[in-house]
Amino acid sequence: MEKLNAQMETKRTCQRPLACGHHCGGIPNENVCAPCIMKGCQNQNFYGDGYCIMCTEPWTSKPIIQIVCGHLFHYDCIRQMLKNRWHGSRITFGFMLCPLCKVSISHSDLCEIMSPLVHLYEKIKTKALTRLQHDGLFQAKDITQPSGKYYKDPTGFAMDTYAYYMCSRCRQPYFGGERRCQDEVKEVNPKKLICPLCRVTTKNKDTTKKKVCSKHGLDYLQYKCRFCCSLALFHCFGTSHFCENCHEYYSVVYNAPRESLPKCPAGPCGQQLSGSECPLGIEHPPTGEEFVIGCVMCLNSNSY
Incomplete structure (x- = not known):
């Protein structure tokens, strides 16, 4: 079996002879051959002392690649790292x-x-x-x-x-707040990462599309705080918009059951306000749902 595997790897590697007489061992049909990986040949010194540092297997076990900085790795190791992404x-x-x-x-x-x-x-x-x-x-x-x-x-x-x-739905990148916010919480399930346009329900999707201006797109949408009737100033975890007060006490409101959140008119940090008029003067879904008001850049320039 080991002999068979060795034969298969030989077919996967470049067999062109180098100036030193050894076979290349790089990627088949590559444009430029990598330097000789045989230990001691031509006084070559590479990290790993005969082994790829990424998989700790011998150089000769797989095709190698020399990237622009000059360091050598197994081609499969580098390719897999790039495929895995972040x-x-x-x-x-x-x-x-x-x-x-x-x-x-x-x-x-x-x-x-x-x-x-x-x-x-x-x-x-x-x-x-x-x-x-x-x-x-x-x-x-x-x-x-x-x-x-x-x-x-x-x-x-x-x-x-x-x-x-x-975004787990449209596979496009979207703004999700400041990095420091995510650093303070556990990782978010990738399936829950949904951009502003995909987040809206089918019921109000057309309404939201009308609030996305052609000039600034999705990155500058103004949201209502998800947990009260205030303007959102923070977008955290890639999932939730907060006003300043709810953001400061996010551990209270973010983990609260949906049914325990106050109804409109809702004050910050779970307060139930008296009366029936929304402080923002707009109609919106129940507290606990994300809601787009409009493009903040257009609103600030009074051109929305």
């Missing part, structure tokens, strides 16, 4: 970096799997920088001061500050 519910892009030196992974034989990932990164980067400008944070100390973590790097600051999630 860990957890929040979209992050650390998996697109070399496990050893953190330089962006690049290789002509990875273009097929890398292209959609790069497109996703650019899409979220644009969204994050636009929101950073909208929030007036381009002059944040972390960006402008030499001692700042993201000195002269607004992209890094924006990508670290904001949280974006992948």
Whole structure:
């Protein structure tokens, strides 16, 4: 069986002879062969001392790949890491970096799997920088001061500050609040991650679509607080919009049974207000459901 497996792996590896006389051992039909992996040959020194650091199996057990930074890995290991994408519910892009030196992974034989990932990164980067400008944070100390973590790097600051999630229905990324909020709670079930447009029920879907402006799209929708009749200022966990008071005591309202939440007119933190008129002056679903008011950028410019 071991001999058979070895024969199968030989067929999967590049057999072109290198200058040293050894076979390449890389990907079949690759454009440029990787350097010789035979220990001691041509004084080559690679991490792993004869083993891939990702799977701890010998170099010769699988086809190898040398990415742009110069580090070697098994091709299957790098490809699987890219296919697995990010860990957890929040979209992050650390998996697109070399496990050893953190330089962006690049290789002509990875273009097929890398292209959609790069497109996703650019899409979220644009969204994050636009929101950073909208929030007036381009002059944040972390960006402008030499001692700042993201000195002269607004992209890094924006990508670290904001949280974006992948909608489980339409498979498109959407803004889900600030990263610091997610850091304080347990991971959200990916199946519960639903973007604003997909979140609405069939009953009021047409109404919500009318509130999505063609200029600003979905990222700047103004929501009612999910737990009371106030404007939402925070979007957390990729699932819930909060006003400032409900956000401060999110552990109380977020975990409360739906039937225990106050009815409209509802005050922050589970208060039942007197009277029958909504403080926001709008009709909306029962407390506990997400509700879109309109595009906040258009509302602020009085053009909605």
